[in-house]
Amino acid sequence: MIISLISQKGGVGKSALARLLAVEITKAGWSAKIADLDPAQGTSTKWKARRDVAGFQPDVAVEKFRTVERALNEAARYDLMILDGPAHAEQGGRVMAKASDLVILPTGYSLDDMEPQVEAAYELEDTGVDPERLLFVFCRAKGSDAEDRAARSYLRKARMTVLGPILPELASIRQGHAEGRAASEVPFPKVQEKVIDVAQEIVNQLMKRREAA
């Protein structure tokens, strides 16, 4: 199976979600690999190097690929290939999305974050990507319940499906990333619980779409 992480804007939390999914799915006994499709930046690859130096378990597979096609050629070797795309992927994003069982569009609560992602979703739909495969996830989310409700309402009006659980913006997660941990591996049980819920629900959504296909 293939999950892709796509965004117009940079820094919305694609790589954070890729790490979280890779760690939790590997823990669950599946084989998973993160395809780092931003070789110039290599965020996921550098994170993996920090993780290896620290010796954290489980060992998570990360590989840089220069093209989406090369990553797709390897996908069948894993239970789950996670395509961690660059910002502004454009053509590459379309190829990623078309090949994916689930396309995740991370966004914050602000209109500035949501608008370009909705536009990206419409563009993907226009090129033939099944709207059912698109899933918005609130990432690096910071705000009140009222903001959460308003953002969900905006995305609902735009016909988008949004994941229930959110990945909150927290200093502990930022610090964890710097140490080579995924968001679910921070040393605070309440944060862990919340974040594992995000990964679990994404997997549920993946399985649901897989069954429907």
Ligand SMILES: Nc1ncnc2c1ncn2[C@@H]1O[C@H](COP(=O)(O)OP(=O)(O)OP(=O)(O)O)[C@@H](O)[C@H]1O
């Ligand atoms: N939930 C979070 N809480 C705190 N910091 C976070 C969280 N998620 C991501 N970050 C931090 O925010 C920054 C951007 O996140 P990330 O690298 O995941 O975004 P991205 O969409 O992959 O960015 P790019 O478009 O550059 O690839 C990173 O420094 C990351 O460690």
Ligand SMILES: [Mg+2]
């Ligand atoms: Mg990234």
